[in-house]
Amino acid sequence: MADDSEFTDEALSGPVVDRRTTVSLLGAAGLGALAGCSGGGDSGGSGETTTSSGGEETTTTESSGGAQTGGRLQAGWFTGSIDVLDPPYISVGQYFQAAANIFSGLVTLKDDLTVRGDLAKDWEVTNGGKTFTFQLREGVTFHNGSDFTADDVKYTINRTIEKEAPAASKLSTLKPVDDGGVVVQDDYTVQLNFKQAMAPALIYLTRGPGRAATIVCQDAIEEMGEDQYAITPVGTGPFEVAEHQVGSQLTLDAYDDYFETDEDGNQLPYLDGVDIKPIPDPSTIVNALKSGDIDIANLIPLQNVDSVESASGVSVDSAPGVNWYGLAMNQEREPFGDVDARMGIAKSINNEQFIQAAYFGNAISAQGPINKATNWVYREDKPDDQAYDPEAAQQLLEDSGASGASFSILTTKSSLRGAKVMRQQLNSAGFDVDIEQVTSSTYWERYENGDYDVTISGSVGDPDPDQSLWNFYRKGGPWNWTNYEDDEVHQLLADQRRALDREERKSILQQLEDKLITDVPHAYLVHQDDLAGVSDSVQGFQHIPFLRNFHTVSLSE
Incomplete structure (x- = not known):
């Protein structure tokens, strides 16, 4: 690359975009400063590789060093309720912090600053950065048992645009979906065609708040209706919704058929589930963390930062605020x-x-x-x-x-x-x-x-x-x-x-x-910075700004 503003088709193609190219992409997309908050320390493993298993490629995540399996993470959410979990309609950051554990994207950005496949196992960029052809993972299922295919990618993108959801703005330069914008070539090959070169497209296609390619389940939406799907959605992520009482409790169970494993071949997630409780009162959520009633607080009320930092058995985990x-x-x-x-x-x-x-x-x-x-x-x-x-x-x-x-x-x-x-x-x-x-x-x-x-x-x-x-x-x-x-x-x-x-x-x-x-x-x-409260019993938490991903988290005894 001549400079950070120029990207070759080869550099942008998968299955993994190297660190140098990703940093340039982040800069072009406005995420340049995140290059300084990658990896290291106690994140509990940050690298991903793509391996072959029985002819099928499976994403693997480095283990956190003999991670414990089982147990349920008790999480406090500093809000009165989590009202919406349907990705393109989420306009509240805390809502997507929960939803990111239910859904997957085409690609994902990890804390070591490499773009790698999520539901896409590989991809090729051609036509001067205007065409992205994704090879999708086979054998992936939604939480209701439906098979994930290229049609779900097209449905997700088309729904986001047709409904004029907030996430549609990320795809403003995409050609019309039914006029070459999204081409389903076969069950596991889908092509996105932009009107002009769109180098940061890979960043916008990652799993995250307001992203346009966080894949939803058409079968589930048609079966339960849009309103119910917003409360109990179905995705392909590491956890499925077992129960959601808005304003009271969001119960997530590990999805047994989630497609990721760690580098040792162990099934992810390690946890049996995550119990998320909305706690709007600052002193209540901090006292729950310090007493051990919850293992993690998605946000630390700023008046309580010193209190958490001085307490034993818990710490404040910080990432740059965006x-x-x-x-x-x-x-x-x-x-x-x-x-x-x-x-x-x-x-x-x-x-x-x-x-x-x-x-x-x-x-x-x-x-x-x-x-x-x-x-x-x-x-x-x-x-x-x-x-x-x-x-x-x-x-x-x-x-x-x-x-x-x-x-x-x-x-x-x-x-x-x-x-x-x-x-x-x-x-x-x-x-x-x-x-x-x-x-x-x-x-x-x-x-x-x-x-x-x-x-x-x-x-x-x-x-x-x-x-x-x-x-x-x-x-x-x-x-x-x-x-x-x-x-x-x-x-x-x-x-x-x-x-x-x-x-x-x-x-x-x-x-x-x-x-x-x-x-x-x-x-x-x-x-303001992005501050979470974490118990010492929580291992493998990867703190990416504005996300709370628990698929690599385990609980020590």
């Missing part, structure tokens, strides 16, 4: 339709004080939506239009007629502390702000339907800037819950997708970020 959070302001409600009012609110917020009070210092200030982990496009010297400036804020608020405005912050129990800190700052700036605390289910229903004034929210698990910006700020975007519309931003979003040269794309993205900072659809607040 996110941004801001104060979302609903532009269909007054006074948030006025840009001066929004900027006045933004300049009334002291980010550093907010981080100390709400995040206990465990975050960095966000001047815009592009996070520091995507270091190829991140800048320290962003426009400071939203910087804390009480005098300028008051002038903007007076000019816009928004001084002393009354509104409420929509929040859940797990986010209550941040809402209280925000209310205190805004009330000190002369507003009349109260808090509406609701359940997680009610929160997402109201947020998605525009039934709110302001809320603290943002993007989680979207390591490419496009993945969050496109969905949040495009006209009609699936996560455009602030109701923000701007013709220039809409065009810049389209332009950056067509820019295959990284420097050109970088320039467009930074121009786009500048516009978002000045238009203030969000008052940008923080970026």
Whole structure:
């Protein structure tokens, strides 16, 4: 390769993309900083190879050194409920952390930064990066016993696009599915054809939140219906849903016919199952971890980080956060339709004080939506239009007629502390702000339907800037819950997708970020690391940012 912006067909072809090419792919897709968080330490084995067994290729994962088999992992999820497990419809990062254990993708990205096959055992890239031909694994079954074939790949992609699910944005350059976009050549060969070269396509086809090729089961969807499938889905992953009581318990059992083994030929997963319990109260989830009632907490409330770090038998496991959070302001409600009012609110917020009070210092200030982990496009010297400036804020608020405005912050129990800190700052700036605390289910229903004034929210698990910006700020975007519309931003979003040269794309993205900072659809607040709490009895946990994969986890006695 001449540079990180150029990829040959040979370099992109399977069955494993080498580390150098993968790092270049990650950079082109906006995941470059993850190159620094790979492997080593106590991850419990990170490499994968493809071996032959009876004429059939099977992916193997390095064992964690005599891993114990059996037992059930007790996991606490820092949320009130896990409402949706149907991959293309998941817009909440914590939901996919659970769903990733139920489903597989065409390919996957592991913590040693190699792209390797998941449901695809090999693939070939031709036509100057426009055509990807995947050879699929034979003998793979869904949890209901249905055979996995190339038709399921086409169905998954077509469903995602037809339903206009959030994940469809990853496939915007794919040709129409029934007009050469997805070609089923035989039961175990499928071809994807793009309108233009799409070097980062392999990254977008990995198993992960918002990915478009996390394979779903057509038979199960047609049998149980879309609504039930969202609660008790059927995949090809290491665990199957045994029971799901929304808001109470998600019970996953090991799938006996899962296709992966470790390097010694031992069947994965090692565990008998995973019992996931939503726990929205910060002190409750931390006390459950420290007392041994749960073995892992998918997230550690930031006010409890020091408590977990100082406790015996547990630790905080950290990975770079690929996110941004801001104060979302609903532009269909007054006074948030006025840009001066929004900027006045933004300049009334002291980010550093907010981080100390709400995040206990465990975050960095966000001047815009592009996070520091995507270091190829991140800048320290962003426009400071939203910087804390009480005098300028008051002038903007007076000019816009928004001084002393009354509104409420929509929040859940797990986010209550941040809402209280925000209310205190805004009330000190002369507003009349109260808090509406609701359940997680009610929160997402109201947020998605525009039934709110302001809320603290943002993007989680979207390591490419496009993945969050496109969905949040495009006209009609699936996560455009602030109701923000701007013709220039809409065009810049389209332009950056067509820019295959990284420097050109970088320039467009930074121009786009500048516009978002000045238009203030969000008052940008923080970026935070991805923190999980893990008991010493948990072995082989591979902490990939924004994922919680348990197929290599075992429990020591």
